[in-house]
Amino acid sequence: MEARPAVSVQSVVASQLSNCGASLSSSLPMYPTSLGEKYPKFPDLQQASTEKELKQYPGTVVSSLPSSSGAVGLMFSSSSGFSADLHFSSVPPQEKHSGPAPFNSQSTNSETSIQLPHSGVLQSTASSQYLIENNEPWCIDPLPNFLDPFPVQNSQVACSNKQSDWQEWADLVINDEDALASNWNDIMADTSIADSEPKEEKQPLNFPMQQVQASQQIPAVSVETSVIAPSSSAASGAATKQRMRWTPELHEAFVEAVNKLGGSERATPKGVLKLMKVEGLTIYHVKSHLQKYRTARYKPEASDGGSSEQKQSSIDDLSSLDLKTGIEITEALRLQMEVQKRLHEQLEIQRNLQLRIEEQGRYLQQMFEKQCKSMPGVDLAKGSSSTADDAFAQLSDGVQNSSGKNDPGVSQIDTAKEVDEKRKGREREVPGDPETNITSTSDSPPSKRSKLDE
Amino acid sequence: MKFGKRLKQQIEETLPGWGDKFLSYKDLKKLVKLISSCAPPMMSGSLEYGKAEAEFVYLLNNEIDKFNAFFMEQEEDFIIRHKELQQRIGRVIDTWGPNGSQPSETDYKEELAKIRKDIVDFHGEMVLLINYSNINYTGLAKILKKYDKRTGGLLRSPYIQKVLQQPFFTTDLISKLVKECESTIDSVFPPPCDEERTLVLGSANIGVAGEGIFRNTVAALLTMQEIRKGSSTYGRFSLPPLNLPETDVIQSNSLQINSPIAIP
Numbered sequence A: 001m002e003a004r005p006a007v008s009v010q011s012v013v014a015s016q017l018s019n020c021g022a023s024l025s026s027s028l029p030m031y032p033t034s035l036g037e038k039y040p041k042f043p044d045l046q047q048a049s050t051e052k053e054l055k056q057y058p059g060t061v062v063s064s065l066p067s068s069s070g071a072v073g074l075m076f077s078s079s080s081g082f083s084a085d086l087h088f089s090s091v092p093p094q095e096k097h098s099g100p101a102p103f104n105s106q107s108t109n110s111e112t113s114i115q116l117p118h119s120g121v122l123q124s125t126a127s128s129q130y131l132i133e134n135n136e137p138w139c140i141d142p143l144p145n146f147l148d149p150f151p152v153q154n155s156q157v158a159c160s161n162k163q164s165d166w167q168e169w170a171d172l173v174i175n176d177e178d179a180l181a182s183n184w185n186d187i188m189a190d191t192s193i194a195d196s197e198p199k200e201e202k203q204p205l206n207f208p209m210q211q212v213q214a215s216q217q218i219p220a221v222s223v224e225t226s227v228i229a230p231s232s233s234a235a236s237g238a239a240t241k242q243r244m245r246w247t248p249e250l251h252e253a254f255v256e257a258v259n260k261l262g263g264s265e266r267a268t269p270k271g272v273l274k275l276m277k278v279e280g281l282t283i284y285h286v287k288s289h290l291q292k293y294r295t296a297r298y299k300p301e302a303s304d305g306g307s308s309e310q311k312q313s314s315i316d317d318l319s320s321l322d323l324k325t326g327i328e329i330t331e332a333l334r335l336q337m338e339v340q341k342r343l344h345e346q347l348e349i350q351r352n353l354q355l356r357i358e359e360q361g362r363y364l365q366q367m368f369e370k371q372c373k374s375m376p377g378v379d380l381a382k383g384s385s386s387t388a389d390d391a392f393a394q395l396s397d398g399v400q401n402s403s404g405k406n407d408p409g410v411s412q413i414d415t416a417k418e419v420d421e422k423r424k425g426r427e428r429e430v431p432g433d434p435e436t437n438i439t440s441t442s443d444s445p446p447s448k449r450s451k452l453d454e
Numbered sequence B: 001m002k003f004g005k006r007l008k009q010q011i012e013e014t015l016p017g018w019g020d021k022f023l024s025y026k027d028l029k030k031l032v033k034l035i036s037s038c039a040p041p042m043m044s045g046s047l048e049y050g051k052a053e054a055e056f057v058y059l060l061n062n063e064i065d066k067f068n069a070f071f072m073e074q075e076e077d078f079i080i081r082h083k084e085l086q087q088r089i090g091r092v093i094d095t096w097g098p099n100g101s102q103p104s105e106t107d108y109k110e111e112l113a114k115i116r117k118d119i120v121d122f123h124g125e126m127v128l129l130i131n132y133s134n135i136n137y138t139g140l141a142k143i144l145k146k147y148d149k150r151t152g153g154l155l156r157s158p159y160i161q162k163v164l165q166q167p168f169f170t171t172d173l174i175s176k177l178v179k180e181c182e183s184t185i186d187s188v189f190p191p192p193c194d195e196e197r198t199l200v201l202g203s204a205n206i207g208v209a210g211e212g213i214f215r216n217t218v219a220a221l222l223t224m225q226e227i228r229k230g231s232s233t234y235g236r237f238s239l240p241p242l243n244l245p246e247t248d249v250i251q252s253n254s255l256q257i258n259s260p261i262a263i264p
Helices: A002-021 A030-038 A041-058 A068-076 A083-092 A101-111 A117-127 A131-138 A140-144 A152-175 A182-193 A202-206 A213-232 A248-260 A270-277 A281-298 A309-322 A325-372 A387-404 A412-425 A442-454 B002-013 B026-040 B047-096 B105-151 B156-165 B174-189 B194-202 B211-227 B247-255
Strands: none
Touching: A041 A083, A213 B156, A248 A270, A248 B047, A270 A281, A281 B047, A325 B105, A325 B156, A325 B174, A325 B211, B002 B026, B002 B211, B026 B047, B026 B105, B047 B105, B047 B156, B047 B174, B105 B156, B105 B174, B105 B211
């Protein structure tokens, strides 16, 4: 059973490769073993969702796997393999920066379906170093897309640029496992440019400073995501535009290193890089950061603010300020601060609301799916909508009522109970798109709103 | 088109250099229209539909890449400037402050005034970046909702989950910097007194400080309120309406920057 998907994948890969004329024959022999050991659970998902989803959404990977809650998680979290559904739910609230993978897969899936060689190659050597569950979900992403012929046109173009890169990766992968982490970064540096998929590289750089416990996952994540990224970039070469997410702690280390080397003018990127000893940090990161640092320091003390226009207005302000008393200026600044603080406060509230709304939606969706599974023959998407509507109405009402107090406290338990009761008492309808089916709920919000307006 | 209009306004008034970093809402809307007009004969299950969706997703991904790149670049700048400001304050205090190496009240006051202005503007810029993040998220959520509605797809829910994880939406660090900035500001500003307030009420030029940023902030607040007013498509994923008590104040201020403000 495990051999089947491996074989089918391999044959598809082979055909794709022959389309492009790329030669990864040296890597191909690795497939049977790698895929074989990587797909203990794969067939389950494959059977359940791929066939159905391929017909509907051949081009999109994301929407093709909503049926399994764990599967959605696999899109963006390395830790949410099939064997680790729990990880999935724990990632979003903590907001770890450990899951930007999906967008790379999305964009590149539509562009080229030749990612599997990378992922396959990656897995065979990565498996010993990284958690297996990291690799499993990885495989799922590109596979459904394989049977979709339409991206061939794009892949042809992308292909010709990628051959040398693949060879490079393949060689690296075969040779040195220990140096894998650092090599991957070099590869990423070499290839991911024009497309500038910035997300993946930042994790290893964050984590050394922050969360150690996820250290084993991080290289996997960065490696995972980086593999797709290069395949979609058009140019190769030494320059890199991979983006790194700096943190204050990292910046502190940077400043320390710079000071040790005699100041921002004297310090060289290489020296700073060596002193900092941060895993995953490349010289390009340091270079650009150093440049920013120098600019920030040696801008005349006038204004910290952005562009010349901004500066101009602030210089004008300064001269006109001379005409007013210091107290007036201070008070004007205070007013500005008040407004800014208010905006910030509202933004935070809004963001929390948005997070919670989506979280609730997801939670309820999962619950319905679990319930629906025990009732075969019911269309998941449609069947859950009616009761979901009521539950969500409760949610938005609750949110509305509390928004006046600026306290977005919604009780999950109450909503869940509500949902349970309704589910038992209600027969299943088959209405249209759940999103549009709000006629029943739209009555309640306006009435609540008028209460608030009073 | 209400959101589209609001977004356009925000873009027009935004800080220089930020204009083209926002969501291309209009273009995406056009694409959704295009897809939905071709789609009816060949709904889910057809190859063309999958193609259309893939293209849509591809564009969305590009938008998100754009947001991420811009956001992280700004974030990096802010981190650097934040530290520099703190050092600068330290230097000023150490040099011209009462216990400094060359205590000089005039220099001290002058420098402090400059610092105050800079730090308030800096604070404002950071908040505007968070606003940028939020408005783009809102736009994405809206366009996804439109897509699902028009084409009967199921793209919104899973896709938005991924968006929530993106760097441009995880604004915790910037928020933290903003809070730190606020406490720094408190230490640099003298405690408020009534005399100041009455003076300001009578003055003719309130909006003189950081006009660009100030105006942007006001605009952002108003926009937020407008966007969240009830609409015909209000649903379970919509945010509740926003009621800002100082709307009158803010509104009058935004229309006439130079008129006196009634501080409640």
